[in-house]
Amino acid sequence: MLAPLYDWVDERLKLKPIxxxxxxxxxxxxxSWNYVFGSATLxxxxxxxxxxxxLSIYYxxxxxxxxxxxxxxxxxxxxxxxxxxxHHWGASAVIMAVGLHMLQVFFDxxxxxxxxxxxxxxxxxLLLMLGFGFTGYLLPWDQNAYWATQVGINMAGTTPIIGxxxxxxxxxxxxxxxxTLSRFFxxxxxxxxxxxxxGVMLHIFILRRVGPAGPHDKAQAMxxxxxxxxxxxxxxxxxxLFVFCILAVLAYTVQFPLADKADPSxxxxxxVPEWYFLFHYQLLKWAPGPLVGYASWALPAxxxxxxxxxxxxxxxxxxxxxxxxxxxxGGMAFLVTMFVLLGISLRDLYAVPRTDPVIAKGEALVQKFxxxxxxxxxxxxxxxxxxxxxxxxxxxxxxxxxxxFKDPQSVSPGSFMPKFPLSDxxxxxxxxxxxxxxxxxx
Amino acid sequence: MEVETxxxxxxxxxxxxxxxxxxRSFFARVTAAISTVIGLSLTIPIxxxxxxxxFQRKKQEWVPIAKIDDLPVEQPKAxxxxxxxxxxxxxxxxxxxxxAIKHSNDEVTVFSPICPHLGCGYKWDGQDRLFKCxxxxxxxxxxxxxxxxxxxxxxxxxxxxxxxGELLVIYKxxxxxxxxxxxx
Numbered sequence: 001m002l003a004p005l006y007d008w009v010d011e012r013l014k015l016k017p018i019x020x021x022x023x024x025x026x027x028x029x030x031x032s033w034n035y036v037f038g039s040a041t042l043x044x045x046x047x048x049x050x051x052x053x054x055l056s057i058y059y060x061x062x063x064x065x066x067x068x069x070x071x072x073x074x075x076x077x078x079x080x081x082x083x084x085x086x087h088h089w090g091a092s093a094v095i096m097a098v099g100l101h102m103l104q105v106f107f108d109x110x111x112x113x114x115x116x117x118x119x120x121x122x123x124x125x126l127l128l129m130l131g132f133g134f135t136g137y138l139l140p141w142d143q144n145a146y147w148a149t150q151v152g153i154n155m156a157g158t159t160p161i162i163g164x165x166x167x168x169x170x171x172x173x174x175x176x177x178x179x180t181l182s183r184f185f186x187x188x189x190x191x192x193x194x195x196x197x198x199g200v201m202l203h204i205f206i207l208r209r210v211g212p213a214g215p216h217d218k219a220q221a222m223x224x225x226x227x228x229x230x231x232x233x234x235x236x237x238x239x240x241l242f243v244f245c246i247l248a249v250l251a252y253t254v255q256f257p258l259a260d261k262a263d264p265s266x267x268x269x270x271x272v273p274e275w276y277f278l279f280h281y282q283l284l285k286w287a288p289g290p291l292v293g294y295a296s297w298a299l300p301a302x303x304x305x306x307x308x309x310x311x312x313x314x315x316x317x318x319x320x321x322x323x324x325x326x327x328x329x330g331g332m333a334f335l336v337t338m339f340v341l342l343g344i345s346l347r348d349l350y351a352v353p354r355t356d357p358v359i360a361k362g363e364a365l366v367q368k369f370x371x372x373x374x375x376x377x378x379x380x381x382x383x384x385x386x387x388x389x390x391x392x393x394x395x396x397x398x399x400x401x402x403x404x405f406k407d408p409q410s411v412s413p414g415s416f417m418p419k420f421p422l423s424d425x426x427x428x429x430x431x432x433x434x435x436x437x438x439x440x441x442x
Numbered sequence: 443m444e445v446e447t448x449x450x451x452x453x454x455x456x457x458x459x460x461x462x463x464x465x466r467s468f469f470a471r472v473t474a475a476i477s478t479v480i481g482l483s484l485t486i487p488i489x490x491x492x493x494x495x496x497f498q499r500k501k502q503e504w505v506p507i508a509k510i511d512d513l514p515v516e517q518p519k520a521x522x523x524x525x526x527x528x529x530x531x532x533x534x535x536x537x538x539x540x541x542a543i544k545h546s547n548d549e550v551t552v553f554s555p556i557c558p559h560l561g562c563g564y565k566w567d568g569q570d571r572l573f574k575c576x577x578x579x580x581x582x583x584x585x586x587x588x589x590x591x592x593x594x595x596x597x598x599x600x601x602x603x604x605x606x607g608e609l610l611v612i613y614k615x616x617x618x619x620x621x622x623x624x625x626x
Contacts, residue, residue: 240476240480
C-alpha cells in the first residue's frame with residue numbers, strides 16, 4: 001500500500017540513493033550483537049524525548065504547581081502513570097546503555113585513530129546525558145528532588161574561586177527555589193535537547209565518514225563485510241524490543257510514587273541521588289574534611305579529562321585487548337572501584353531504612369496514644385486487641401483506616417476500640433504508618 | 443516472489459555476506475513487526491494521555507448555600523454560591539451570586555444571576571417588586587417571566603432541593619440570547 005506512495009515521492013525527490021547510503025553501509029566482519037548498544041542508546045534517547053514531550057503537556061515548572069501537576073499526571077491523566085514510568089525508568093536505562101556502549105568501544109579499542117573525534121563527541125554526549133539526569137531529578141519538586149539537588153549544587157560549590165558563583169548561577173540566586181526550578185526546566189527540555197541533537201548528529205556523521213571499526217580480531221575482520229540492512233537492523237530492532245519490554249513492564253509493575261512535596265524548612269530529610277551518581281556520593285562520605293573539595297570537583301574533573309583525552313593518552317595502535325594490558329587494567333580498576341562503591345552505597349541505604357517523615361510522625365503517634373496498651377506490633381505490646389504487625393495486608397486501603405480511626409465501630413462492628421481525638425494531619429500520619437505494616441517489609 | 447540466491451561454497455567459507463532472498467525478507471519482516479509492536483504500544487497510551495481532558499466533564503454537585511429558616515418568604519434574597527472548582531490540577535474556589543425565593547419551607551425557586559438576554563447581572567427592585575437588568579432594560583417578575591425589554595426567555599432556574607433544613611443548589615450556566623434554555 002505504501003510502495004506506490006514511496007515510488008511517487010521517490011520519482012520526484014530521488015530517495016533511492018539516500019536509502020542506499022543509509023542502509024547499505026558496510027559492516028566490517030558482518031553484523032553482530034556487539035554493535036547494538038549505540039542503536040539501543042539512540043532508541044532510548046528518542047523514547048525519552050517522546051515521553052518527555054508528553055509529560056510537558058501537563059507539567060508546570062513552578063514551585064506552586066510542579067508537585068500537583070506531577071501528581072495529576074500520575075493519578076488522573078489516562079496512562080499518565082505509564083508515560084511517567086517509561087520516562088523514569090528510561091532515564092536509568094539510557095545511562096546503562098551509554099555505559100555499555102562505551103565499555104564495548106573501550107574494550108574493542110574502537111576509540112583509536114581514526115575514530116578519536118567520535119569518542120570525544122561521545123564523551124560530551126555522556127556528560128549531556130548526566131546533565132539530563134541531574135536537571136530532570138528536580139522537576140517533580142518532591143522532598144527527594146529538592147534535597148538531592150541541594151546536595152548536587154553544593155558539590156559544585158566546592159570548586160575553588162568560582163564555586164560560589166557557580167552555585168548562584170545554578171540556583172539562579174541565593175536559594176534553591178522558583179528560579180532554580182524554571183532554569184532547570186529550561187535546561188532539561190530546551191537547551192540540552194538542542195545541544196544533544198547536534199551532538200548525536202555529529203556522532204553519527206563521524207561514524208558514517210570514518211566507518212564502523214569492526215572486530216578487533218584481524219582474522220574476523222578479514223572475513224569480509226555485510227550491509228547494515230537487513231541483519232544489523234534486525235539485531236538492533238530485537239534489542240530495542242527487549243529494552244522496550246523491560247521498561248514497559250517496570251512502568252506497569254513498579255510504581256514510583258512521589259515523596260512529600262518539597263519543604264525547604266525540613267532539614268531532617270535524607271536525600272538519595274540517582275543510582276548513577278551513588279558511587280560518587282559514597283566516595284564523598286569517605287573524603288576527610290580538607291579533601292572534600294578535591295573529591296567533589298577535582299576527581300570528577302580529572303576523570304572526565306582522562307576520558308575525553310583517552311585516544312591521545314593511549315596512542316598504542318593495537319586494538320586487541322590482550323595486547324593493551326595497561327589500558328585494560330586501568331579500565332578494570334575504574335569499573336571495580338565504581339561497582340564496589342555503588343554496592344557499599346546501596347547496602348548502606350538499605351541497611352538504614354529511610355522513613356518518610358510522615359511515617360515517622362505516625363509511628364510517634366502510636367506511642368503518644370499508647371496503642372500498644374492493647375495492640376501488639378511485631379512482638380511489642382499487649383495481646384488484647386488484634387495484632388497489627390501485618391494489618392495493611394488485611395486492610396490495604398487508606399480509606400478504611402481513616403474511617404476506622406474516626407469511628408471504629410462503623411467498619412468493625414462490636415469493636416471496643418475507643419475514638420481518639422485525631423486531627424486530620426494526625427489521621428493522615430497515623431494511617432501512613434499503619435499502611436507500612438505489611439508482610440515482606442522489614 | 444523473491445528467489446533465494448544460492449550462496450557459492452567459496453563465499454560460505456570465506457565468511458560473512460549480506461543475506462539475500464527469503465533470509466533477507468525474514469529479517470525485514472521481523473524488523474517491521476517489531477516496529478509495529480513498539481509503535482502501537484506507544485501510540486495507544488499517548489493518544490489516551492493526550493485526549494484525556496477532552497473527555498472530562500465538570501462534576502456538578504449539590505452545594506448547601508443557606509439555612510431554609512434564614513430565607514424570607516416570597517422575597518428574593520441574593521446568596522453566595524461557593525464551590526471548589528477543579529480546573530485540571532488547579533483547584534480554585536469560585537463564588538457566584540444567585541437569587542433565591544422561598545415560597546414555603548420546602549419550596550424554593552433559585553434563579554441564575556445571569557440575564558438570559560446578553561449575560562448581564564440583573565438586580566431586584568424592591569419597590570416595583572421586579573427584577574430589572576440595567577444593560578438593556580429587560581424586566582422580569584417574581585416568577586421570572588419577562589415583563590418588558592428584549593429578553594428572549596424567562597429567567598433561568600437552577601436545580602434546587604431542601605434537605606435537613608438546608609437549601610442545596612447545583613450551579614449551571616446557560617447560553618444567552620436564545621429562546622430555548624441551553625446549558626453551557
